[in-house]
Amino acid sequence: MPARINFRSLMKIGPVQIGTYRDRHGRNKDAAVCTTDGCGWSSDYSSSTAAQLAARSHRCRVS
């Protein structure tokens, strides 16, 4: 996972943590990161609403 500088956690939906961070261009990005060991799913979104939707629909593929 790339280092997320200034990652601020906003909320947690199930195992997925949602936060905002500032990318190297100085823009705020919304990211959803699964905290389950071995899953490693993470994705960036342009809005926190999109990140929340993705977090709710995320299903871990770890059995």
Ligand SMILES: [Zn+2]
């Ligand atoms: Zn997961």
